[in-house]
Amino acid sequence: MKQFPSLALTAASILLSSHTFAQQQLNKTAFMKAPESVAVYNNYYYIADIGEGGDPTKKDGNGIIFRMDKKGGSTIFAQGLDAPKGAFVLHHTLFVADVDKVKGYDLDNGKELYNIDLAPASIFLNDITALNDSTLAVSATDVNKIFLVHLGKNPRTEELVYTNPINGANGIVYDAKSKRLYVCGFGNDNKPDGQLGYIDMGAAEKTFTTLTGRLGYYDGLALTANRKTLIFSDWIAFEKKGVILELDLASGKITTLNKEGIAGPADFTLDAGDIITPEMMAGNVLKYSLKK
Template identity: 25%
Template sequence: MLRYLALPTLILAAACSSAPAETLAVPTLEPLWVAEGFQGAEGAAMAPDGSYYISNVFGDGRAKDGNAYIAKLSTGGVIVERYWSAKLDAPKGMAILDGTLYVNDIDRVVMVDAESGSRKGQIPIEGASFLNDATVWNGQVYVSDSGTARIHVLDGETATVWMEDDVLKGVNGLLGDAGRMLVSTMTAGDLLSVDADRNVTVIATGMVDGDGIGLVPGGGYLVSSWPGQIHYVGEGGTVTTLLDTTGDETPITQNDLTIFGDVVIVPNLRNDTVTAWKVVR
């Protein structure tokens, strides 16, 4: 089902006092649509034909029950194939590389043909407890493990620990961006920039329960906090909260926020919906 979204009712601004003055205008989010009928929608990826793949946890995020699946969603917010790829456990973040969709599934990464949805194998992640987001960076797939403060890199059909550090406590969102990887954390609520030598720069902080990350056209970042917020981070580190539903009677969770061009796709896990916005500056 499809319904349209009213304009956000709450706009908050929280400027970091130590951040330099920003020169870019703060963007706004223009509602496009809300798609209904999911079962624990968590992650999003773009299909080869331009539609969206949405992972559905369908139950306990740690349960190995084989009940979960990936749905295919049109650009207009209509579910065109509910069980595009099924019999997963609790799929979350996804990334596509060379025609393969890599799906985080608790303690393994499942490989799926990005065109057909058929299985191509799996990569167990030794010691993993809660694989969360995934990204492609420098020609390889990286995955975060929120339970162990680690980022793993996949090489063929094996995985190794790429980074493990206290700064990654509650690591969640990953986004490869040229010479750096952007990382969000849930514990401190940081947006981090990590280079290939694992040098870390804190871009912004205070966005507790940070989840998805997106690059805003023209500059800056969107970061979701899964309990119900979407933040804009300026290039100088100033944080402006564009949407906050945490005080609502039924908060709308903002999970693996992803930007495709100027369209923002946000799965809403606890609400069984997916929200689309247009980012406007």
């Protein structure tokens, strides 16, 4: 059992939500073991499930990607993976981070199109986002790094060099207009000392700049369509205490959105204003409809 983290607070206040957050469990049956990430495409949710045991670095071949409709019915989209995480769709391809590889699957038929090996640089590749039509950014939680994956006929990888550490680099999302690569960290050595910040990808010397002094076990990260707000998740503890938070980029104000704790709010997605998040420790996928 982990203890609650000590939170370092800046002038940006932590407020209770003024919204009503309706929660719904989407899966009708207990078909998942340890869902870590969700991506949405053509009215389906693609769920990267680490598999029995929930070990994010173990090469055991029991990882599965499920395809679930919005009524909770599911089929197996791809199987035989090890510990898939970081589901992301680009060019009709579903990319996942699978231990030390980035894999890509054709969304029509589940055929594997990419299997890009980053070993031995990392054994805990985590989240994925796209910088452009041919470049992915992938977080590596175990080594506090971010790698760039250049797609094409002969894919190549490189480390993104930046100053200031990102403790347990995890959630990652890119804003092409501001050229900000937003990143949050899960922390190091089982400590909730992960930070939330960004890297200016347009700068000659790249630095990780924090946006708040609040620390946590940060996991999922998304930018809202209006580019004014970041949504991110904090496990708080390794039990049913997780929260989903909203950061106003202009004011720095942080709002807690959910009332009931979540058992492992991992890598969520936004779907037409709804937040679709795995509840990793309970084997569920939850939907939160934000109504003002």
